[in-house]
Amino acid sequence: MPRTLIELETKLEKLSVLDEAGNLDKELEPEISDDFLKALFRAMLLGRRFDERLLSLQRQGRIGTFPPTTGQEAAQLGAVAALQPEDWMAPSFRETVAEVWRGKSMESIIIHNNGFSEGDDADAKFNNLPVSVPVASQTLHAVGIAWALKYRKMPRVAMTFFGDGATSEGDFHEALNFAGVFQVPVVFVCQNNHWAISVPLARQTRSRTLAQKAAAYGIPGIQVDGNDILAVYSAAREAVQRARDGGGPTLIECVTYRLQMHTTADDPKRYRSDEEVEVWRKRDPIPRFQTYLMDKGIFSEEDVKTLEASIKDEIQQAVDRAEERMKALGAPLTMFDHAYATTPPHLEEQKRYLKTLLSVGGKEAQHG
Amino acid sequence: MPRTLIELETKLEKLSVLDEAGNLDKELEPEISDDFLKALFRAMLLGRRFDERLLSLQRQGRIGTFPPTTGQEAAQLGAVAALQPEDWMAPSFRETVAEVWRGKSMESIIIHNNGFSEGDDADAKFNNLPVSVPVASQTLHAVGIAWALKYRKMPRVAMTFFGDGATSEGDFHEALNFAGVFQVPVVFVCQNNHWAISVPLARQTRSRTLAQKAAAYGIPGIQVDGNDILAVYSAAREAVQRARDGGGPTLIECVTYRLQMHTTADDPKRYRSDEEVEVWRKRDPIPRFQTYLMDKGIFSEEDVKTLEASIKDEIQQAVDRAEERMKALGAPLTMFDHAYATTPPHLEEQKRYLKTLLSVGGKEAQHG
Amino acid sequence: MAKLNMVQALNLALRQEMEQDDSVIVLGEDVGKDGGVFRVTDGLAEAFGEDRSRDTPLAESGIVGMAVGMAVAGLKPVCEIQFSGFSYHNFHQIENHAARYRMRSQGRYHVPMVLRTPYGGGVRALEHHSESREVYWSHMPGVKMVIPSSPRNARALLVSAIRDPDPVIFYESKALYRAFREEVPEEEETFPIGKSRRIREGDDLTLIAYGAMLRRALEAAERLKEESGIEADVIDLLTLSPLDDTLFVDSVKRTGHAVVIHEAPLSYGPGAEIAARIAEKAFYYLEAPVARVTGYDVVIPLFARENDYIPSVERIVRESRKLLEKI
Amino acid sequence: MAKLNMVQALNLALRQEMEQDDSVIVLGEDVGKDGGVFRVTDGLAEAFGEDRSRDTPLAESGIVGMAVGMAVAGLKPVCEIQFSGFSYHNFHQIENHAARYRMRSQGRYHVPMVLRTPYGGGVRALEHHSESREVYWSHMPGVKMVIPSSPRNARALLVSAIRDPDPVIFYESKALYRAFREEVPEEEETFPIGKSRRIREGDDLTLIAYGAMLRRALEAAERLKEESGIEADVIDLLTLSPLDDTLFVDSVKRTGHAVVIHEAPLSYGPGAEIAARIAEKAFYYLEAPVARVTGYDVVIPLFARENDYIPSVERIVRESRKLLEKI
Numbered sequence A, B: 001m002p003r004t005l006i007e008l009e010t011k012l013e014k015l016s017v018l019d020e021a022g023n024l025d026k027e028l029e030p031e032i033s034d035d036f037l038k039a040l041f042r043a044m045l046l047g048r049r050f051d052e053r054l055l056s057l058q059r060q061g062r063i064g065t066f067p068p069t070t071g072q073e074a075a076q077l078g079a080v081a082a083l084q085p086e087d088w089m090a091p092s093f094r095e096t097v098a099e100v101w102r103g104k105s106m107e108s109i110i111i112h113n114n115g116f117s118e119g120d121d122a123d124a125k126f127n128n129l130p131v132s133v134p135v136a137s138q139t140l141h142a143v144g145i146a147w148a149l150k151y152r153k154m155p156r157v158a159m160t161f162f163g164d165g166a167t168s169e170g171d172f173h174e175a176l177n178f179a180g181v182f183q184v185p186v187v188f189v190c191q192n193n194h195w196a197i198s199v200p201l202a203r204q205t206r207s208r209t210l211a212q213k214a215a216a217y218g219i220p221g222i223q224v225d226g227n228d229i230l231a232v233y234s235a236a237r238e239a240v241q242r243a244r245d246g247g248g249p250t251l252i253e254c255v256t257y258r259l260q261m262h263t264t265a266d267d268p269k270r271y272r273s274d275e276e277v278e279v280w281r282k283r284d285p286i287p288r289f290q291t292y293l294m295d296k297g298i299f300s301e302e303d304v305k306t307l308e309a310s311i312k313d314e315i316q317q318a319v320d321r322a323e324e325r326m327k328a329l330g331a332p333l334t335m336f337d338h339a340y341a342t343t344p345p346h347l348e349e350q351k352r353y354l355k356t357l358l359s360v361g362g363k364e365a366q367h368g
Numbered sequence C, D: 001m002a003k004l005n006m007v008q009a010l011n012l013a014l015r016q017e018m019e020q021d022d023s024v025i026v027l028g029e030d031v032g033k034d035g036g037v038f039r040v041t042d043g044l045a046e047a048f049g050e051d052r053s054r055d056t057p058l059a060e061s062g063i064v065g066m067a068v069g070m071a072v073a074g075l076k077p078v079c080e081i082q083f084s085g086f087s088y089h090n091f092h093q094i095e096n097h098a099a100r101y102r103m104r105s106q107g108r109y110h111v112p113m114v115l116r117t118p119y120g121g122g123v124r125a126l127e128h129h130s131e132s133r134e135v136y137w138s139h140m141p142g143v144k145m146v147i148p149s150s151p152r153n154a155r156a157l158l159v160s161a162i163r164d165p166d167p168v169i170f171y172e173s174k175a176l177y178r179a180f181r182e183e184v185p186e187e188e189e190t191f192p193i194g195k196s197r198r199i200r201e202g203d204d205l206t207l208i209a210y211g212a213m214l215r216r217a218l219e220a221a222e223r224l225k226e227e228s229g230i231e232a233d234v235i236d237l238l239t240l241s242p243l244d245d246t247l248f249v250d251s252v253k254r255t256g257h258a259v260v261i262h263e264a265p266l267s268y269g270p271g272a273e274i275a276a277r278i279a280e281k282a283f284y285y286l287e288a289p290v291a292r293v294t295g296y297d298v299v300i301p302l303f304a305r306e307n308d309y310i311p312s313v314e315r316i317v318r319e320s321r322k323l324l325e326k327i
């Protein structure tokens, strides 16, 4: 001292690879096999079409409230694409596209969106936590999992997702601080979609970027164009690798946009302008990536058409299967099933009681 | 973009004015009147001697557990010295020196330390909150107060104190973030005394400084030598002025050291070395400030002696008054007094019940 | 008098209090432009400015901790916590501070704040959006716990809560928000916190409920009368803490039988306290144990099954009959 | 067998479980080198390494949220929250997550964690260091709530809690930590969670208590016998949730009279549930209402007055006599 500037111990960076029009910064292009690129594109498109379908199902009353993902496909997929199945994912509630990539069936998602806990099953091959509704709370679970992985000397990492709004919660802070102190293999992926329901980013925090919040924890932070899947993937791959190599946590801010309503119960017209949405529609991650693939010569208009058809089919089958499966669901007594490993006597008693109620009155005995 | 560094919107700085030996950086010397300098010195010394006296009272069983302040006088006083009485102070639990500066009587502190809520009275001239034991929680109250001050267009500020450990709590994060977003007149004073009970700073967070955590909220942060009252005062005055002028919040990290145990229930030998303590003993804020005053020619060895005698006297009187006052305290029924503005019927009933208990059995009826 | 649903009635209460008293400040997530996810604060930001219906960052402890400070400094904050399932994030700020500043400061400071939050099931919502945990707040010394059951009493109680010098937790049943309309006078109306109300008179049985379950209790009473000629006294608690036991104790002294109904889980639920009070104060009048018709001791299931969890009219009727047969 | 106080007995439980099972991880503030502010984790870091008795940053939600993740990933975390007065900071992590991962994941994940925390008054501590809020956890579906009353049962219950596949909240009475010693066998001993125990037999009256109050109940029973020839049955609940009502209900069927004792506030307190259960299951045996000898409905006063808040032996004796005179 006397009056000097504080130097930070880690870098705070920004990264973009493909611009809005799909033009490539050659130097930064990540090496990805053609097959993997195509798989990513399919997953993006499937995510988009599935979201559209869910929205129409919701409008028809065939599913309940859900949070759309349109516009955020690159942010989610670019991140999870860097994981192995045995790595862990701790999602928030808006990572449907990432969940499907990681083995969750669309059928289950529909069933979950109909209020059946049976929709919360998951592909055992993947270590995915179920969705977590309380904002930011799951970030701590990811840290705990990463702690366990490090303790068990397993070469795996945990990745957790959350929104811009989530960065305001105390749990976000505690998670990043713990991760920094314990240097555990966790990657924090913030989908900065500019809105937390009706609250715009500028009212969420005064910091210019969310990535710079990493400075508070002495960990690296990077802001990427979240609608640029190559940028997201590059940053995620780097962070995952660092975590796997014992280099500790990273905060990745993916700058993206929620093109739809917060959930189907929300009306965004109350708080944001169509013009703003239009600006972001032009930054849609899908056409941009498609341009890149076409420029690269590994994808044609024809391929897109074939893909659209096969996706449509796949979604339809999932809807059909879900609706079929749901006919057999609904037995209320299952509410007692997963309360504890062993159902304690008082719950057995309550279960018997509900059973009696159901048997005497049929459904009518129960419903108000 | 493409890959670039993130620039912060506010400065993160370090400041020191007097070095360990009391040598001055002339350029940075704040303008303070001689009388004010002397008043500060008296308060520092009084704080030290009072702490010593409390420790001996505690060892004699004449007060309960308390958190000593020795070593942190400059950090506390330098900060509150920048306030007006009508400004607000939201302390944690270790700001005895600051509280006494702001009108709290030593007598009350002794009474509080004996488990009497009557010790929680305060000088009505000052807007001080009572001590807050849950770590970091009071920082939010300061933000709320500052919000009210801004709303009411009052030219006042709120200052809140907390420790290095407190920066790990979610409430700290939420407080700084709210303060940043609302740009309210609040000054966050972190007394980084290197320990949170047995946990050293390096295990509390991976960030190299605590001041840099301000970057997460887009607000200015400054690290000062917390054992250098001139540095603390300079930084506090600047922050208070900025807040008063509508410039919003500041985070000040005062680097200091807890020379004593965490509380009298703690044994620091379990977790830290005498050598470490010795290093910090040499950085004691009091001799350093004394040297400065003597070098400045406004204070002599003789003055110190006179001061010590008057302080001793003042403390003795406080002890005597407290012990006298406590004789009259202890009526248990007061526990119902400040529960609600109007005591609801069930509490009246419980109060009557306790009254009966006390009257039938005397004290013995109650105590187990 | 206009016919209002509960959302509109609550909005009226806020609007009128904000008009009269510029220390009343609404704050919370999405309470500004959006008017709250249930629209309870609709139009307040337009009418009174953004500072008076203040959108905050997404942090419940922050909202409540800030409100505590605002209240200490003389304002009357009315926080909205978007769903009661997220009010646990601010639990420590209420238990450790809102409930204690008066005591801790020997009366110098107090915390005239309201924490409004939607609770309960029945609207086909996601996890954490349907539960009832009113006991947490009812057991907590230093706060008051209020649960209205209709648009009119919601409005009157919210006005009283805002004016109350102590912290009030105000649970609003989502199922009631738009369930029905009621005449709500434009003129000021308050209802004392800490008072219950008799809603229906009868000598055979006492039904005790609050919030969304009050309506079901009333429906059950009608059916008991129609189907079996049983006349039920129905008590609406309205305030859970401080609990007014005078009306239900008197009632049970006449009827000898009581059923308490709530959505919250059975064990250590509100019904336990009601049953204990009745036993303490009307023991020799009781002809049968107080029956508790409640949620089960599990987390309320996702919405496909929530109606099997929440006490139904049918179930209240059935348990009431069972109780009386025991005479 | 060694004579151990409760701190030592808990330490033994941790030590032995950690020896046997390297998935058992202690974590919390000051649990490492310092051995916990009450020394319950003394020596564990030395014996098993710092990762096994892990000092964390100062953040309760962080500790518990991290533990939830550790448990989901297959470890058995034992968190220490330094005082139960700070466990509200992590309330949402327990209510929203620890209690629900099993259900939410349809049984795929579960949360075998323990949250140990000192509760209750009687040690002349600061504000927030003396309260009893066991109801918050007892009412919460998906967790278990245990409160031991002696070194030996504390050790046995902690072993059971650590091995339990579901989350257990484990309240330790500070007043009991060093109050007395008891023979605690070196060999493994467990005690089933969800079971109460009869500690003393008698036919005149049932005293129901747990934690620190159990000792006072026993003392009261001795005095009742000596002074008035009254023979009390004494039941130690040990687990509050799931609540074992078999013993106390049976007992009341014999005695016709019950007194329940706790430090927690009266209203919506544990005693309410006990009283309601007794009424439900032994109504026709009850000769008087269940008496509740409890803390008052205010925040426990600072330590100069705490003994006027906590139920005393004298008060238990008095209320027991009053109850029996009513026969």
Ligand SMILES: Cc1ncc(C[n+]2csc(CCOP(=O)(O)OP(=O)(O)O)c2C)c(N)n1
Pocket (backbone or CB within 6 Å): A094, A133, A134, A135, A162, A163, A164, A165, A166, A167, A193, A195, A196, A197, A258, A262, C029, C058, C060, C082, C086, C089
């Ligand atoms: C703790 C908590 N508080 C409030 C809510 C209600 N809520 C659900 S989503 C949401 C906004 C989240 O914003 P962000 O983190 O940006 O995620 P996004 O919805 O944009 O994906 C809110 C307030 C919640 N689920 N959890």
Ligand SMILES: Cc1ncc(C[n+]2csc(CCOP(=O)(O)OP(=O)(O)O)c2C)c(N)n1
Pocket (backbone or CB within 6 Å): B094, B133, B134, B135, B162, B163, B164, B165, B166, B167, B193, B195, B196, B197, B258, B262, D029, D058, D060, D082, D086, D089
């Ligand atoms: C929320 C909360 N958790 C735990 C404690 C127990 N406790 C009291 S002081 C303390 C350490 C505080 O460290 P720091 O913030 O650095 O302040 P210092 O004691 O050094 O002044 C702890 C853990 C508490 N009072 N509040």
Ligand SMILES: [Mg+2]
Pocket (backbone or CB within 6 Å): A163, A164, A165, A191, A192, A193, A194, A195, A196, A197
């Ligand atoms: Mg968002």
Ligand SMILES: [Mg+2]
Pocket (backbone or CB within 6 Å): B163, B164, B165, B191, B192, B193, B194, B195, B196, B197
């Ligand atoms: Mg410290």
